[in-house]
Amino acid sequence: MIQILLFIAGILSIFITLAIVYELGKEAWLFFGNPDVTFGKFFGTTEWQPSIGKIGIWPLVTSTLITSIIAMFIAIPLGLAAALYLSEYASPKARSILKPILEILAGIPTVVYGYFALLFVTPIIRSIFGEDNVEVYNMLSAGLVMGIMILPLISSMSEDAFSAVPRPLREGAYAMGATKLETSLQVVLPAALSGIGAAVILGISRAIGETMIVAVAAGSGPNFTFNPFKAAETMTGNIARISGGDLSYGSIDYTSLFAIALMLFLVTLVLNLISQWVVQRFREKYE
Amino acid sequence: MNQIKDKFPEGDSFRSELNGRYRSATIGQILFLSALLIAVISLTALLYNIVDGAFGYTAYEYKKDPATISSKPLTELNQQELLDVLKANISTGAYKKLNNEQAMETRSQADLLSLILERIIRIETKATWSLTQSLFHKAEIEAEVAEKYPDAKLEFRNWLTFSFLTSPMSSRAEFAGARTAILGSLWLVGIAVLFALPIGVGAAVYLQEYAPRNFLTSIIQTNINNLAGVPSIVYGMLGLALFVRVMEPFTSGKMFGVTDSNGRTILAAGLTMGVLVLPLIIINAQEAIKAVPDSLRQASYGVGATKWQTIWHHILPNSIAGILTGTILAISRAIGETAPLIVVGASTFITVDPNGPFSKFTALPIQIYQWTTRAQSEFHAIAASAIIVLMVMLLSLNATAILLRNRFQRRL
Numbered sequence: 110m111i112q113i114l115l116f117i118a119g120i121l122s123i124f125i126t127l128a129i130v131y132e133l134g135k136e137a138w139l140f141f142g143n144p145d146v147t148f149g150k151f152f153g154t155t156e157w158q159p160s161i162g163k164i165g166i167w168p169l170v171t172s173t174l175i176t177s178i179i180a181m182f183i184a185i186p187l188g189l190a191a192a193l194y195l196s197e198y199a200s201p202k203a204r205s206i207l208k209p210i211l212e213i214l215a216g217i218p219t220v221v222y223g224y225f226a227l228l229f230v231t232p233i234i235r236s237i238f239g240e241d242n243v244e245v246y247n248m249l250s251a252g253l254v255m256g257i258m259i260l261p262l263i264s265s266m267s268e269d270a271f272s273a274v275p276r277p278l279r280e281g282a283y284a285m286g287a288t289k290l291e292t293s294l295q296v297v298l299p300a301a302l303s304g305i306g307a308a309v310i311l312g313i314s315r316a317i318g319e320t321m322i323v324a325v326a327a328g329s330g331p332n333f334t335f336n337p338f339k340a341a342e343t344m345t346g347n348i349a350r351i352s353g354g355d356l357s358y359g360s361i362d363y364t365s366l367f368a369i370a371l372m373l374f375l376v377t378l379v380l381n382l383i384s385q386w387v388v389q390r391f392r393e394k395y396e
Numbered sequence: 397m398n399q400i401k402d403k404f405p406e407g408d409s410f411r412s413e414l415n416g417r418y419r420s421a422t423i424g425q426i427l428f429l430s431a432l433l434i435a436v437i438s439l440t441a442l443l444y445n446i447v448d449g450a451f452g453y454t455a456y457e458y459k460k461d462p463a464t465i466s467s468k469p470l471t472e473l474n475q476q477e478l479l480d481v482l483k484a485n486i487s488t489g490a491y492k493k494l495n496n497e498q499a500m501e502t503r504s505q506a507d508l509l510s511l512i513l514e515r516i517i518r519i520e521t522k523a524t525w526s527l528t529q530s531l532f533h534k535a536e537i538e539a540e541v542a543e544k545y546p547d548a549k550l551e552f553r554n555w556l557t558f559s560f561l562t563s564p565m566s567s568r569a570e571f572a573g574a575r576t577a578i579l580g581s582l583w584l585v586g587i588a589v590l591f592a593l594p595i596g597v598g599a600a601v602y603l604q605e606y607a608p609r610n611f612l613t614s615i616i617q618t619n620i621n622n623l624a625g626v627p628s629i630v631y632g633m634l635g636l637a638l639f640v641r642v643m644e645p646f647t648s649g650k651m652f653g654v655t656d657s658n659g660r661t662i663l664a665a666g667l668t669m670g671v672l673v674l675p676l677i678i679i680n681a682q683e684a685i686k687a688v689p690d691s692l693r694q695a696s697y698g699v700g701a702t703k704w705q706t707i708w709h710h711i712l713p714n715s716i717a718g719i720l721t722g723t724i725l726a727i728s729r730a731i732g733e734t735a736p737l738i739v740v741g742a743s744t745f746i747t748v749d750p751n752g753p754f755s756k757f758t759a760l761p762i763q764i765y766q767w768t769t770r771a772q773s774e775f776h777a778i779a780a781s782a783i784i785v786l787m788v789m790l791l792s793l794n795a796t797a798i799l800l801r802n803r804f805q806r807r808l
Contacts, residue, residue, distance in 0.1 A: 111704050112606055118598030119607065122620045122678065125671055129630065132637035190431030198425055207432055214439050216790065218732025220761045221446070221783050224768045228776060229445040257438045264435075288417050290424035311625065318627025320735035321761075325768055345629050345735070352632075352739040358641065370633040374626060381625040385618070 133374060136367030143361060157331040157347070159365040168331035169369065172341035176252040176323055177316035179337060183256025184312055188263030189298075189305065195264070196271040197293050215261035223325030226254035231326065238338065246328035246340035255322050259312045266311065270304020271297055303391035310384035314377045320345040344369050446787075449780030450555050452530040455541045455548040456570070459518035478508040485516045514571050521570060521774045522548050556781035565745060565758070569767075569774035574782050579749050580662065580742075580757040581731055581789075587666025587753065588673055588730050593723055596677030597712075603678075604685040605707055624675040632739030635668030640740060649754035660741030662750050662757040668736050673726035680722020684715035717804030724797035728790050734761035760786050 140146060145162050154165030191211070195204055231250040235243045243249070274297050282292040298305070328340025329350050342350065348366050356363055483491060494511070513519055522545045525537055530552060541550050563573025599620075607613040640659035645651045647664040688711050696706040712719075742762045750757050760782060767779035 112602075115598045115602035115606060118595045119602040119616055121595060122599065122623060122675065123616060125623060125634075125674070126619050128638055129626070129634050132634055132642075133630070136637065187431040187434055190428040191435060194425075194428035194432055198428065207436070210436055210439055214435060216728060216794065217442070218734070218761060218786065218790070220732070220734045220764050220768075221442070221786070224764065224776075224779060224783060225442045225445055227768060228449065229441060257435070260435055288421035290421040291417070293424070314625060318629070320627070320629045321765065324735075325765065345627065348629055348633070349735055349738050352636065352741075353744075367633060367637070370630050374630045377625060377627055377630075378622055381622050385621065 129374060133367050133371040136364045137371045139359075140361070140364035140368040143364070145361070155333040159361045164365065165333075166369075166372075168333040169342065169344040169347055171333060171335065172248060172323075172327065172331070173317055173343040173345070175335065175337060175341075176248050176255060176327060176343060177313060179249060179252025180255035180259055180316045181309070181313060183253060184259040184263050184316075185309060187256075188260045188308070188312075189267055191260070191264045192267035192271060193293050193298075196268050197289060197297065211261040211264055214257065215265070217258075219258065219319060219321040220325070222254050222258050223322045226250045226322055226326035230254055234338075243338040244328070244340045246326060247338050248327050248341055249337040251323045251325075251327035252337065254326065255316055255319055258319070258322065259315055262315060263308045263312045266308035267301065267305050270301035270308070273304065274300040300393055303388050303393070306391065307384040307388045310380050310387065314380040314384070317380075318345065318373060318377050320349050324349045344373055446780050446783050448526040448528055449777055450784055451527045452525045452553065452777070453534075453537055453550055454524045454553045454774065454777075455522045455545050455550050456519050457522060457545065457548045459520065461517075475508060478512065482508060482512055482516070485512075490515070514566070514568065519568075519570055521772070524553075524773045524777055553777075555777045556784055560778065560781055561785065564749070565763075567745070569772065569778055572767075572778055574760065574763060574778075574785055576746060576749055577758050577760045577763040577782070578785065581760045583662050583750050583753075583757065584666050584669055584737075584759055585727050585730050587663060588669035589723060589727060591667055591670035592674045592677050592726065596674050597681050597719060599674075599678050600681030600685055601707055601712075604682055605703065605711070620675050620678050624679060627735075628672060628733050629735040629739060631668060631672045632736030634671065635664060635736060635740045639664035639667050647754075649752075652754075660743075660756065661754045663753040665737055665740045665742065665757060665759075666753070668740050669730045669733065672733065672736060673730050676726045676729065677719075677722050680725065681715070681719045684718020684722065685711060687718060688714045717801050720804070721797050721801050724793055724800070728793050731789060731793070732761060732786065734759075734765050737762050738765070760789075 141148075141151075146164055150164050151166055154163065155167045156163040156165050157168050195207060199207065227246075227250070230253055231243075231245060231247065234247070234250055235245075278296055278300060279292055282296045287295075323343045324346040327346060328342050329346065330340065330342055331347060332339060332341035334341055348369055351362055351366055523541075525533075529537065538550065541548055560573050561578070562575050563571065564576050566572040603613065603617065607616075639647050643664070644659035647661050647667070648659045649661070649663075692710050692714065693706055696710050701709070737759050742758050743756045744758065744762065744766050746756055746758055748755075764779050764782045764786065767775040767782065770776075
């Protein structure tokens with residue numbers, strides 16, 4: 110009897126995934142079933158305002174991509190370097206101070222990062238590049254702060270990967286006279302590549318799905334641009350803005366949100382699956 | 397032969413090349429350390445920015461001079477005198493309305509004072525400055541105020557006061573408080589944990605103790621790992637479609653006789669947050685149960701216990717530390733999440749505290765989002781104060797988690 114209850118609890122997670130796919134798919138189906146909505150317009154035009162029939166998805170997609178790319182430019186190098194320092198160079202005392210700081214960074218709510226991006230980073234960027242060149246809402250500030258938010262994720266996963274590399278590999282390199290830098294870059298890093306790859310892919314997935322930082326700092330109107338100094342709403346920011354206002358069930362605004370959410374869900378799902386596959390396929394087995 | 401000599405330099409060329417490699421190694425070490433330092437500096441900048449915003453000078457004007465309505469300074473009046481001032485200066489209709497909300501005699505002195513400030517004197521903030529500006533540029537601020545706002549008074553204000561914590565929402569930044577938001581957040585977390593903890597621990601027990609090693613189990617496991625990585629706004633959309641619309645009779649309370657609400661209640665939002673933290677709780681509980689040594693299980697079976705007896709009396713008590721830690725981590729995540737709440741329909745302006753699972757609600761992160769995106773700088777100041785409240789809540793939660801973990805670990 111109890112076993113049946115527990116089995117139901119276990120199966121519930123599958124129901125959640127099915128519910129997500131079903132509910133999102135149902136409304137997205139309504140969106141694409143609308144006679145005004147064609148795949149040509151969806152993938153071919155560059156203006157997104159469903160209420161007046163403009164349904165080109167590209168402004169939202171390019172904004173999501175640009176903010177995520179800026180974030181990864183910050184998070185990957187800094188995260189890897191931090192992980193290398195923590196695992197190869199740091200003394201236990203230094204590690205006991207630095208690791209909690211990274212964990213605190215990981216635990217800060219994203220809306221607080223949004224506040225930081227809008228009220229601290231944006232003024233600094235505007236003073237460096239000139240107030241005429243940088244709008245108050247811009248993708249660069251949101252991307253930078255997103256990078257800082259993702260840095261602990263990449264750092265901790267990479268550090269796990271580095272510590273899984275067995276000591277004999279390092280010791281062999283030292284025995285041949287290699288410096289610590291050479292060992293780190295030419296022995297440890299390649300050996301941990303699968304874990305690092307998984308971390309990077311998860312970081313990208315996190316960046317794409319992030320809402321609050323971009324909702325606060327990146328702008329509140331879809332804008333098809335490649336200029337990071339301009340305001341441009343991302344996919345997630347669009348969902349947040351539209352659902353925060355007046356929304357009537359069944360309207361094209363409502364169903365368009367579900368279409369975007371379905372895309373987000375599928376993209377992050379595929380990325381997470383690839384990340385797990387990378388770990389399984391490329392993991393070096395040493396024993 | 398020369399080729400070999402080039403690859404293995406000797407003597408002076410060897411020495412110089414070796415020194416070059418040592419130099420690169422030191423530079424590399426410094427670069428890696430600076431990456432960490434950038435992270436530390438960012439954290440410091442963030443904390444500084446928040447504290448900076450919550451305190452500072454404000455310049456404000458009175459619409460009506462307090463000297464015209466009372467001969468003594470307002471802060472020195474007692475409750476009866478404040479009531480008299482109030483009655484004399486606002487319309488009877490407004491007074492009746494306030495009395496209906498809460499009887500005037502029962503209101504505290506601080507409450508009456510803030511009512512007077514809000515309704516009669518009508519303070520209006522003209523400009524605010526941050527803490528560093530207030531500390532280091534006092535003379536410039538005074539000059540600016542004298543020039544731009546000649547009628548305004550300048551005062552150093554701490555935006556994070558006790559009344560901020562206990563006042564309800566208001567459309568004016570000077571009087572807005574976080575009480576409704578804090579209560580809303582607590583309600584949400586309560587419902588989320590009530591929903592997710594039993595199901596999560598049950599699923600973890602099933603997966604670790606009962607499930608056979610077949611394809612279905614590995615699908616369930618992969619599925620849970622993937623759910624942990626789904627963006628939180630997608631959970632919000634699920635909550636909107638499922639809990640707010642499909643389950644509206646349940647979440648709005650119509651099933652239970654409540655008649656004046658729709659599906660956007662605290663129950664729907666709590667369930668959404670519960671679904672969001674469920675994968676985290678399952679994964680953490682699984683780790684905790686895995687960590688219980690197998691010898692305990694075998695010993696229990698050895699004295700004739702059934703599987704459920706073993707689980708209930710031996711495995712669960714010994715894994716409770718890990719399960720608690722996982723729950724508290726899930727709570728920290730749930731308190732800070734904003735996106736799902738926006739989608740499910742948190743009200744951005746309500747003044748009544750939640751009084752049941754079927755009431756409209758707001759939450760602390762929603763208020764922070766709202767206040768940060770307003771243009772006036774006084775709203776940024778109370779956003780900073782609300783952030784401090786949120787961070788203090790998170791800090792105490794995580795500290796409790798670490799304490800509990802240490803305490804239960806010693807017992808084992």
